[in-house]
Amino acid sequence: MADFNRGNRPLSPHLQVYRPQITSVTSIFTRITGNALIVAAILIVWWFLAAAKGPEAFARADWVLTSWIGDLVMTLSVWALWYHTLAGIRHVIWDAGRGLELKTAERLGLAVIGGSALLTLLTIIVV
Amino acid sequence: MRYITARKRALGLGSAKTGTEHHWFMIVSGIALVGLVLAFVLIFGRALGSSHEEVVATFSRPFPAIVALLTIWVGMAHFRKGAQTAIEDYSRGITQKALLILTICVSYSVMAAGLYAVLRIAI
Numbered sequence: 001m002a003d004f005n006r007g008n009r010p011l012s013p014h015l016q017v018y019r020p021q022i023t024s025v026t027s028i029f030t031r032i033t034g035n036a037l038i039v040a041a042i043l044i045v046w047w048f049l050a051a052a053k054g055p056e057a058f059a060r061a062d063w064v065l066t067s068w069i070g071d072l073v074m075t076l077s078v079w080a081l082w083y084h085t086l087a088g089i090r091h092v093i094w095d096a097g098r099g100l101e102l103k104t105a106e107r108l109g110l111a112v113i114g115g116s117a118l119l120t121l122l123t124i125i126v127v
Numbered sequence: 128m129r130y131i132t133a134r135k136r137a138l139g140l141g142s143a144k145t146g147t148e149h150h151w152f153m154i155v156s157g158i159a160l161v162g163l164v165l166a167f168v169l170i171f172g173r174a175l176g177s178s179h180e181e182v183v184a185t186f187s188r189p190f191p192a193i194v195a196l197l198t199i200w201v202g203m204a205h206f207r208k209g210a211q212t213a214i215e216d217y218s219r220g221i222t223q224k225a226l227l228i229l230t231i232c233v234s235y236s237v238m239a240a241g242l243y244a245v246l247r248i249a250i
Contacts, residue, residue: 034209045237048244055179066176081164088157127172
Protein backbone atom coordinates (compact mmCIF):
# COMPACT_ATOMS: atom_id res chain seq x y z
CA MET A 1 0.00 0.00 0.00
CA ALA A 2 2.99 2.28 -0.46
CA ASP A 3 1.24 3.98 -3.38
CA PHE A 4 -2.03 4.55 -1.52
CA ASN A 5 -2.03 8.35 -1.73
CA ARG A 6 0.02 8.79 -4.87
CA GLY A 7 -0.89 11.89 -6.86
CA ASN A 8 -3.43 13.11 -4.32
CA ARG A 9 -1.09 14.76 -1.85
CA PRO A 10 -1.41 18.39 -0.79
CA LEU A 11 0.54 20.68 -3.13
CA SER A 12 2.97 23.33 -2.00
CA PRO A 13 1.89 26.95 -2.64
CA HIS A 14 2.44 28.03 -6.23
CA LEU A 15 2.29 31.26 -8.27
CA GLN A 16 -1.25 32.26 -7.26
CA VAL A 17 -0.42 32.78 -3.58
CA TYR A 18 2.50 35.15 -4.15
CA ARG A 19 2.36 38.88 -4.80
CA PRO A 20 3.89 39.52 -8.25
CA GLN A 21 7.50 40.66 -7.94
CA ILE A 22 9.95 41.99 -10.52
CA THR A 23 11.99 38.77 -10.25
CA SER A 24 9.05 36.35 -10.65
CA VAL A 25 7.26 38.31 -13.39
CA THR A 26 10.40 38.74 -15.51
CA SER A 27 11.10 35.01 -15.09
CA ILE A 28 7.59 34.00 -16.21
CA PHE A 29 7.89 36.27 -19.24
CA THR A 30 11.09 34.45 -20.24
CA ARG A 31 9.01 31.32 -20.71
CA ILE A 32 6.13 33.10 -22.45
CA THR A 33 8.40 34.92 -24.93
CA GLY A 34 10.43 31.75 -25.63
CA ASN A 35 7.34 29.73 -26.50
CA ALA A 36 5.69 32.56 -28.44
CA LEU A 37 8.72 32.82 -30.75
CA ILE A 38 7.55 29.62 -32.51
CA VAL A 39 5.05 31.82 -34.41
CA ALA A 40 7.85 33.96 -35.88
CA ALA A 41 9.95 30.83 -36.53
CA ILE A 42 7.17 29.22 -38.56
CA LEU A 43 6.52 32.45 -40.52
CA ILE A 44 10.23 32.95 -41.31
CA VAL A 45 10.73 29.33 -42.38
CA TRP A 46 7.64 29.64 -44.58
CA TRP A 47 9.20 32.79 -46.11
CA PHE A 48 12.45 30.87 -46.79
CA LEU A 49 10.54 27.91 -48.33
CA ALA A 50 8.64 30.31 -50.57
CA ALA A 51 11.90 32.00 -51.64
CA ALA A 52 13.33 28.56 -52.47
CA LYS A 53 10.24 27.67 -54.50
CA GLY A 54 10.09 30.70 -56.79
CA PRO A 55 9.06 34.34 -57.32
CA GLU A 56 5.27 33.76 -57.16
CA ALA A 57 5.33 31.81 -53.89
CA PHE A 58 7.80 34.33 -52.53
CA ALA A 59 5.54 37.27 -53.42
CA ARG A 60 2.71 35.67 -51.42
CA ALA A 61 4.82 34.99 -48.28
CA ASP A 62 6.55 38.36 -48.52
CA TRP A 63 3.18 40.10 -48.79
CA VAL A 64 1.99 38.45 -45.55
CA LEU A 65 5.22 39.18 -43.64
CA THR A 66 5.34 42.83 -44.73
CA SER A 67 1.60 43.52 -44.30
CA TRP A 68 0.55 45.50 -41.21
CA ILE A 69 -0.26 42.30 -39.31
CA GLY A 70 3.06 40.78 -40.39
CA ASP A 71 4.85 43.94 -39.26
CA LEU A 72 3.05 43.74 -35.91
CA VAL A 73 3.97 40.05 -35.40
CA MET A 74 7.59 40.68 -36.45
CA THR A 75 7.97 43.74 -34.19
CA LEU A 76 6.51 41.91 -31.19
CA SER A 77 8.73 38.91 -32.01
CA VAL A 78 11.83 41.10 -32.12
CA TRP A 79 10.96 42.37 -28.64
CA ALA A 80 10.28 38.78 -27.48
CA LEU A 81 13.61 37.69 -28.97
CA TRP A 82 15.64 40.40 -27.19
CA TYR A 83 13.73 39.91 -23.98
CA HIS A 84 14.31 36.14 -24.05
CA THR A 85 17.99 36.66 -24.95
CA LEU A 86 18.64 39.12 -22.08
CA ALA A 87 16.63 37.05 -19.60
CA GLY A 88 18.53 33.94 -20.75
CA ILE A 89 21.86 35.70 -20.13
CA ARG A 90 20.53 36.60 -16.68
CA HIS A 91 19.82 32.90 -16.01
CA VAL A 92 23.35 31.98 -17.06
CA ILE A 93 24.71 34.63 -14.62
CA TRP A 94 22.52 33.16 -11.87
CA ASP A 95 23.67 29.63 -12.74
CA ALA A 96 27.23 30.80 -12.17
CA GLY A 97 26.14 31.69 -8.62
CA ARG A 98 26.37 35.44 -9.15
CA GLY A 99 23.78 38.22 -8.92
CA LEU A 100 21.51 36.31 -6.57
CA GLU A 101 21.32 39.03 -3.88
CA LEU A 102 17.80 40.49 -3.86
CA LYS A 103 18.84 44.02 -4.84
CA THR A 104 21.05 42.80 -7.71
CA ALA A 105 18.40 40.32 -8.89
CA GLU A 106 15.77 43.07 -9.00
CA ARG A 107 18.14 45.40 -10.84
CA LEU A 108 18.86 42.63 -13.37
CA GLY A 109 15.08 42.26 -13.89
CA LEU A 110 14.71 45.96 -14.63
CA ALA A 111 17.75 45.78 -16.93
CA VAL A 112 16.05 42.99 -18.90
CA ILE A 113 12.86 45.07 -19.33
CA GLY A 114 14.71 48.28 -20.23
CA GLY A 115 17.33 46.54 -22.36
CA SER A 116 14.79 44.64 -24.43
CA ALA A 117 12.81 47.83 -25.14
CA LEU A 118 16.00 49.65 -26.14
CA LEU A 119 17.23 46.81 -28.38
CA THR A 120 13.80 46.60 -30.04
CA LEU A 121 13.91 50.32 -30.87
CA LEU A 122 17.49 49.96 -32.14
CA THR A 123 16.47 47.01 -34.34
CA ILE A 124 13.58 48.99 -35.84
CA ILE A 125 15.91 51.92 -36.57
CA VAL A 126 18.86 49.87 -37.93
CA VAL A 127 16.88 47.23 -39.83
CA MET B 128 38.65 16.62 -2.45
CA ARG B 129 37.46 14.70 -5.48
CA TYR B 130 39.17 15.26 -8.81
CA ILE B 131 35.91 15.62 -10.74
CA THR B 132 33.91 18.64 -11.96
CA ALA B 133 30.55 19.59 -10.40
CA ARG B 134 28.70 18.87 -13.65
CA LYS B 135 30.30 15.44 -14.07
CA ARG B 136 29.20 14.55 -10.54
CA ALA B 137 25.56 15.52 -11.26
CA LEU B 138 25.31 13.75 -14.66
CA GLY B 139 22.85 10.85 -14.72
CA LEU B 140 21.25 11.69 -11.37
CA GLY B 141 17.63 12.67 -10.63
CA SER B 142 14.46 10.79 -11.53
CA ALA B 143 14.77 11.40 -15.28
CA LYS B 144 18.58 10.80 -15.30
CA THR B 145 18.96 13.39 -18.07
CA GLY B 146 18.26 16.66 -16.21
CA THR B 147 21.88 17.81 -16.03
CA GLU B 148 22.47 17.05 -19.70
CA HIS B 149 19.24 18.89 -20.60
CA HIS B 150 20.22 21.95 -18.53
CA TRP B 151 23.75 22.02 -19.95
CA PHE B 152 22.36 21.78 -23.49
CA MET B 153 20.11 24.81 -22.86
CA ILE B 154 23.08 26.85 -21.58
CA VAL B 155 25.35 25.94 -24.52
CA SER B 156 22.69 26.41 -27.21
CA GLY B 157 21.46 29.58 -25.50
CA ILE B 158 24.88 31.21 -25.49
CA ALA B 159 25.47 30.12 -29.09
CA LEU B 160 22.13 31.68 -30.03
CA VAL B 161 23.07 35.08 -28.57
CA GLY B 162 25.64 35.55 -31.35
CA LEU B 163 23.63 33.74 -34.03
CA VAL B 164 20.44 35.70 -33.38
CA LEU B 165 22.32 39.01 -33.47
CA ALA B 166 23.74 38.19 -36.92
CA PHE B 167 20.49 36.66 -38.15
CA VAL B 168 18.33 39.66 -37.17
CA LEU B 169 20.64 41.98 -39.12
CA ILE B 170 20.79 39.71 -42.20
CA PHE B 171 17.13 38.69 -42.24
CA GLY B 172 15.92 42.19 -41.31
CA ARG B 173 17.77 43.67 -44.29
CA ALA B 174 16.52 40.91 -46.63
CA LEU B 175 12.86 41.15 -45.56
CA GLY B 176 11.05 43.51 -47.89
CA SER B 177 13.56 43.27 -50.74
CA SER B 178 12.89 41.54 -54.07
CA HIS B 179 13.08 37.79 -54.73
CA GLU B 180 16.35 38.11 -56.69
CA GLU B 181 17.94 40.10 -53.88
CA VAL B 182 16.86 37.55 -51.25
CA VAL B 183 18.23 34.67 -53.36
CA ALA B 184 21.47 36.61 -53.92
CA THR B 185 21.86 37.32 -50.19
CA PHE B 186 21.43 33.71 -49.09
CA SER B 187 23.62 32.41 -51.93
CA ARG B 188 26.54 34.00 -50.11
CA PRO B 189 28.28 31.70 -47.60
CA PHE B 190 28.08 33.82 -44.43
CA PRO B 191 24.35 34.71 -44.52
CA ALA B 192 23.49 31.13 -45.53
CA ILE B 193 25.53 29.54 -42.72
CA VAL B 194 24.14 31.99 -40.14
CA ALA B 195 20.57 31.19 -41.29
CA LEU B 196 21.23 27.41 -41.24
CA LEU B 197 22.77 27.48 -37.75
CA THR B 198 20.09 29.81 -36.34
CA ILE B 199 17.29 27.55 -37.59
CA TRP B 200 19.08 24.37 -36.47
CA VAL B 201 20.22 25.47 -33.00
CA GLY B 202 17.12 27.63 -32.46
CA MET B 203 14.67 24.79 -33.06
CA ALA B 204 16.72 22.36 -30.94
CA HIS B 205 16.68 24.98 -28.15
CA PHE B 206 12.91 25.47 -28.58
CA ARG B 207 12.23 21.72 -28.55
CA LYS B 208 13.93 21.26 -25.17
CA GLY B 209 12.71 24.55 -23.67
CA ALA B 210 9.09 23.86 -24.55
CA GLN B 211 9.53 20.34 -23.13
CA THR B 212 10.42 21.82 -19.73
CA ALA B 213 7.32 24.05 -19.76
CA ILE B 214 5.04 21.15 -20.78
CA GLU B 215 6.49 18.90 -18.06
CA ASP B 216 5.90 21.66 -15.50
CA TYR B 217 2.26 22.38 -16.32
CA SER B 218 0.66 19.19 -17.63
CA ARG B 219 0.33 15.57 -16.59
CA GLY B 220 -0.52 12.13 -18.02
CA ILE B 221 -1.87 11.69 -21.53
CA THR B 222 -2.11 15.48 -22.14
CA GLN B 223 1.58 15.83 -21.33
CA LYS B 224 2.55 12.96 -23.64
CA ALA B 225 0.41 14.32 -26.50
CA LEU B 226 1.85 17.84 -26.10
CA LEU B 227 5.42 16.52 -25.97
CA ILE B 228 4.95 14.45 -29.13
CA LEU B 229 3.35 17.44 -30.91
CA THR B 230 6.13 19.82 -29.83
CA ILE B 231 8.91 17.47 -30.89
CA CYS B 232 7.26 16.80 -34.27
CA VAL B 233 6.65 20.52 -34.92
CA SER B 234 10.22 21.43 -33.87
CA TYR B 235 11.89 18.94 -36.21
CA SER B 236 9.46 19.75 -39.06
CA VAL B 237 10.19 23.49 -38.85
CA MET B 238 13.91 22.71 -38.55
CA ALA B 239 13.92 20.39 -41.58
CA ALA B 240 11.83 22.78 -43.69
CA GLY B 241 14.07 25.72 -42.82
CA LEU B 242 17.33 23.87 -43.48
CA TYR B 243 16.00 22.49 -46.77
CA ALA B 244 14.83 25.91 -47.93
CA VAL B 245 18.07 27.74 -47.10
CA LEU B 246 20.22 24.99 -48.66
CA ARG B 247 17.98 25.04 -51.74
CA ILE B 248 18.56 28.81 -52.09
CA ALA B 249 22.27 28.66 -51.23
CA ILE B 250 23.35 25.85 -53.54
